[in-house]
């Protein structure tokens with residue numbers, strides 16, 4: 572009954588990509604770089620609280636709830652930054668792209684996010700994790716660190732590992748040369764970070780049909796994506812991971828599983844400025860991943876309609892998904908906008924078109 576009610580409520584709702592989106596207090600929703608989970612008969616939207624002037628985190632992660640995906644109630648701060656000097660999530664840190672998943676075994680909600688320690692720019696490149704017994708929080712911060720220390724990726728052959736181990740970093744001090752690029756593909760930064768753990772910046776989470784969860788993030792100086800398996804309780808990494816699009820400079824991963832196939836949409840790396848989306852598909856989460864043209868078509872498609880991917884929300888109706896992107900406004904970060912667009916399929920390949928407004932059809 573609940574499922575049925577919550578399903579019909581979302582149909583007929585009209586979305587206005589790029590426009591201000593007021594919450595129940597009439598304030599523009601403040602949940603950037605976010606993601607959504609459905610729990611019970613409600614959707615919960617988690618995202619970065621953005622300040623009017625700085626892109627650093629002064630508040631933490633906000634949570635909103637909705638039964639129809641259009642009218643959002645502010646549920647408060649799900650994860651607060653800390654006032655304690657030196658705390659990993661000290662106020663003024665950079666806390667981006669939070670995503671929450673529910674663990675059916677532990678009955679806990681688990682939040683992962685990209686964390687940069689206060690005062691260190693984007694140098695720390697850590698993943699942070701927090702848990703809560705209640706979906707809306709408060710989430711308890713567990714720890715932050717780099718990822719998969721001491722582990723080689725599963726998709727590297729013994730030969731490739733031997734080649735990696737022979738890479739001499741001193742030969743590739745100058746960046747962006749063709750030789751450097753080749754070395755990056757072979758794992759120049761992977762080798763550098765092997766002992767201390769791999770860099771983890773822009774990220775998303777994905778729970779597969781079998782309940783296994785994956786952390787997907789930009790690693791190796793944002794040059795290569797990693798897909799890493801999470802432990803059964805979702806709060807740590809198992810050490811199993813693969814590299815995707817080595818040397819391809821992908822950020823902002825968002826993923827869905829459609830008809831048994833995994834589709835991932837990403838962006839290039841141009842800071843807060845939009846660029847052309849990229850798309851990959853694979854029959855297994857572990858790859859091999861194949862690159863396709865951008866799913867975006869029509870006017871301004873080359874700039875992803877001024878947005879950058881953050882999440883793909885699957886809807887109850889089979890084969891229906893919403894592409895969620897952020898239109899960043901770094902000089903007024905809290906005025907950044909949300910671009911939600913329906914994913915269409917042409918020959919079973921995702922296609923995204925701009926729409927000034929659109930409705931979810933039954």
Ligand code: DGJ
Nearest residue numbers: 604667773822823842843
């Ligand atoms: C692009 C990323 O996708 C954002 O989350 C943010 O880290 C900006 N870069 C910072 O320039």
